[in-house]
Amino acid sequence: MNIITYEFVLRLFVAAMLGGVIGLEREYRAKEAGFRTHFLVALGSGLFMILSQFGFDNVLSNYEQVSLDPSRIASQVVTGIGFIGAGTIIFQKHVVRGLTTAAGLWVTSAIGMTAGAGMYVLSIATTVLVLLCLEALYFIFQHFGTRNITVTFSTPKEESIKLVLQRLRAKEIIIDSYEMKRKDTSSGYYYVVTMEMKFKRKRYKNHLLNFMAEFESVTVETME
Numbered sequence: 001m002n003i004i005t006y007e008f009v010l011r012l013f014v015a016a017m018l019g020g021v022i023g024l025e026r027e028y029r030a031k032e033a034g035f036r037t038h039f040l041v042a043l044g045s046g047l048f049m050i051l052s053q054f055g056f057d058n059v060l061s062n063y064e065q066v067s068l069d070p071s072r073i074a075s076q077v078v079t080g081i082g083f084i085g086a087g088t089i090i091f092q093k094h095v096v097r098g099l100t101t102a103a104g105l106w107v108t109s110a111i112g113m114t115a116g117a118g119m120y121v122l123s124i125a126t127t128v129l130v131l132l133c134l135e136a137l138y139f140i141f142q143h144f145g146t147r148n149i150t151v152t153f154s155t156p157k158e159e160s161i162k163l164v165l166q167r168l169r170a171k172e173i174i175i176d177s178y179e180m181k182r183k184d185t186s187s188g189y190y191y192v193v194t195m196e197m198k199f200k201r202k203r204y205k206n207h208l209l210n211f212m213a214e215f216e217s218v219t220v221e222t223m224e
Contacts, residue, residue, distance in 0.1 A: 007118070008050050015046030015115035018127045019108045025134050031101045032088045041081065041105055042112030049074045049116030074113055081109040104134065146198050148176070152221040154183075156190040160217045164193075174198040192221070 019042020020035055027034035052073035085102035107130055114123040155161060161180065168175060176196040183190055 008054075011050060011116050011118055012043060012046050014120055014123065015112040016043040018042060018111050018115060018123055021127060022104060022108050022111075022130055022134075025131060026101065026104060029134075029138075032098055033101050033105055037084075038105065038108045041084065041108050042115070045077050045081070045109040045112030046116030048077050049113040053117070077109060077113060081106055100134075104130070148196065148198050150194065150196050150222070150224045152192065152194045152223075153218050154190055154192045154221055155215070155218045156188070157217050158191060160215055161191060161193055164215060164218060168195075168197070 016039055020039040022042075023033070023035035023038030026038060052071060055073075085105050088098040088101045088105065107126070111123045111126050111130075114126065153164075165175070165178075174197060176198055178196075179194045181192045183192055
């Protein structure tokens, strides 16, 4: 291995480590794409960048009439990473999920390409900014951001549904949609209600379950 090969290996190592750091944060948050995905995306992007810049030097040296664009392979990474990102985005019950993970994969690919080009300081600085965005701002949004959640509950009394709705509005919780179905059984009937709500994130963990437990005739079926 000559000194140039060692330089290439160093670039791949830096790319993979930076992608892995972002992947660890995503893994900690239990997201769809974790450590291995970000590690491989950054590593592959760095390798494609090196291949695009230096993989065809022999052709250029042996055939003077041949000219090649050193960015031709690297430019396709930008398009290709879109397919991976699209696989992490889902539309579920009027809520789009996975956009942040897809954007994280996109910028991880860019970091890998930057490290593959030998611009270590720029790639490290970008990684730090990504971690600040994902982790530091997470705590801010936990207190000041909003959250969409779908709750399905059942009750045999229609009056209980009205009471729940009144209490939710009194707590300034926004109800985006509301659906009620009547289920008939051999012993009678009951109502199943599905609501999509939007409210402050800090209320979700501390108060929502306790709030629903205040109604004796209401049973929470699902909460997403």
